[in-house]
Amino acid sequence: MPELPEVECIRRSLTPYCPFVIAEMRLSAVAPLVAVTAAELRTALAQHTITRIARRGKYLLLHLETESILVIHLGMTGQLRWHAQPPSSPHRHTHLQLIASNGSGLHYIDPRRFGVISLHPLPDGRPHPTLERLGPEYDAVAATDFIARCRRHARLTLKSLLLHQGVVPGIGNIYACEALYRAGLDPRRLVQATSDEALRHLLAQIRATLDLGIAKGGTTLRDYVDGHGHRGAMKDFLHVYDREGQSSLDGRGRVIRIMQNARSTFFAPAVQT
DNA sequence: GCGATCCTGGCC
DNA sequence: GGCCAGGATCGC
Numbered sequence: 231m232p233e234l235p236e237v238e239c240i241r242r243s244l245t246p247y248c249p250f251v252i253a254e255m256r257l258s259a260v261a262p263l264v265a266v267t268a269a270e271l272r273t274a275l276a277q278h279t280i281t282r283i284a285r286r287g288k289y290l291l292l293h294l295e296t297e298s299i300l301v302i303h304l305g306m307t308g309q310l311r312w313h314a315q316p317p318s319s320p321h322r323h324t325h326l327q328l329i330a331s332n333g334s335g336l337h338y339i340d341p342r343r344f345g346v347i348s349l350h351p352l353p354d355g356r357p358h359p360t361l362e363r364l365g366p367e368y369d370a371v372a373a374t375d376f377i378a379r380c381r382r383h384a385r386l387t388l389k390s391l392l393l394h395q396g397v398v399p400g401i402g403n404i405y406a407c408e409a410l411y412r413a414g415l416d417p418r419r420l421v422q423a424t425s426d427e428a429l430r431h432l433l434a435q436i437r438a439t440l441d442l443g444i445a446k447g448g449t450t451l452r453d454y455v456d457g458h459g460h461r462g463a464m465k466d467f468l469h470v471y472d473r474e475g476q477s478s479l480d481g482r483g484r485v486i487r488i489m490q491n492a493r494s495t496f497f498a499p500a501v502q503t
Numbered sequence: 504g505c506g507a508t509c510c511t512g513g514c515c
Numbered sequence: 516g517g518c519c520a521g522g523a524t525c526g527c
Contacts, residue, residue, distance in 0.1 A: 233521065262509095288522080306522055307511075323511080342510045344522055360523080385504075395523080402521055451521065452513080471521095492506070494519090 232304045234288060234368070234400025235443030236454050236462065240310055241285045243457035244336070247312060249295075250280040253331040261325035262305070262343045270353040274298050275328065287364045287399025291350070298349060301358055305344030311337045312457045336457075364399040368440055371398060376433045377426050388424065388432070389417035389490050398436060404449055404471045407496045409439045411470045411478065416502045417495045418488075442467060470496040 232240070255275045257268050266274075274294070284291040290310065292300035302310065314334050320327075321339045326347060329335035338347065350358035365371065365379055379397045383390075391397060392406035401409070410417050412435040415428060424432075448454055448462030451472065455461055465472075469479040473496060474487040483498030 236521080260510095303522085305510095306520065340510095341512070342520090342522095344510070346523090390504085393522090404521060449521075454521075491504085493522095 232288065232308065232448070232454055233402035233405050233443075234285075234440055235405070235446075235464065236448035236456075237285055237288050237290060237304065237400070238444050239448045239456045239462065240304075241283050241290060243460070244283055244310065244312055247334075247336075248280055248282050250328070250336070251330055252276060252278055252280065252328045254327075254329040256327040256329065258325040260343060261338075262340065262345050262347055264346045264348040265352050265359070266347070266349050267353075271347070271349065274349055274353075275300065280328075286361060286367070287395055288402070289361060289364075298351070301346065301348040301350050301361060302338060303346035305340060305342060305346070307342040307453055308338065308340040308345040309453070309455060310457060311339065311455070311459060313337060360395075364395055365397050368398050368400060368436055371433070373430050373433055377429045380421050380424075380429050384420070384422040386421050387417060387490060388415055388419050388421065389495050391421055392436070398433075400440070401436065403493055403495075404451075404468065405436075405439050405443060407471045408469055409436045411497060411502060412439060414502055416499070417490065417497050419503075470498055472496065 252275050255272055279295045280292045281295050282293050288303060290302040316333050323341040324337050324339050326338035327335055348358055350361055380391060388410060389406055392401045413432040443464045446462060446464035446467055449464040450461040470485045473485040476485055478485055478498045483500035485496050485498050488495050
């Protein structure tokens with residue numbers, strides 16, 4: 231569900247509640263823990279303080295005063311919600327609750343359990359495995375570095391390239407389609423058939439697309455809400471995603487849907503070459 | 504590189 | 516009942 235703009239909006243919506251002292255931690259029996267046990271998580275969190283919330287790609291990083299970091303990935307259907315008081319009817323798929331002494335708290339909800347709850351570093355001291363492999367952030371990467379990273383994946387299609395978290399992390403299916411539309415590039419085109427100039431332009435469009443997504447509060451197709459339960463408005467600004475058979479938002483071409491790696495790609499052949 | 508896989512739920 | 520879904524890893 232959430233891509234970089236949605237994760238960033240969640241981060242911003244929860245930042246006012248830091249520092250947050252965790253008086254109690256509750257974990258469901260089927261919480262999607264990765265490389266940590268419930269006991270290890272409890273030791274790392276209970277009676278400790280979340281000092282700030284950061285983001286890398288689609289990962290939320292809840293920094294503790296101990297220098298340990300609670301790592302949360304929301305997968306397809308994850309939510310991180312703030313509750314000023316304990317909710318009268320907690321969501322059925324609540325897997326982690328971090329509760330303060332006054333009853334307020336952060337709730338992690340994830341029906342499909344494609345998410346990740348972990349720690350960085352891991353309890354054995356090793357770095358969190360997938361966090362380490364992420365490329366530089368979209369707003370910090372130099373164009374020359376971006377192009378060099380693209381060239382390492384010469385035989386990928388541009389669509390697959392954008393979904394690869396080692397190039398520019400945080401892009402998912404929606405924003406990959408949108409950035410390629412804005413850049414005028416066919417999602418089926420191979421990296422090796424794409425010029426440096428076109429890649430430079432693509433990076434600029436990735437930035438514009440993600441920044442707009444953040445400014446509009448993220449894309450709510452169905453589930454997405456920020457930490458306060460607010461939906462995002464970006465859906466009304468998508469040019470091609472979920473518009474099969476219609477014209478693109480700016481009217482420059484008719485949108486078709488194809489499957490790439492078993493996932494839908496929306497694009498306008500008249501605009502994208 | 505590609506397909507299968509982990510899950511639940513909504514929609515046709 | 517079947518298909519599809521905003522993700523990422525794993526094995527071939």
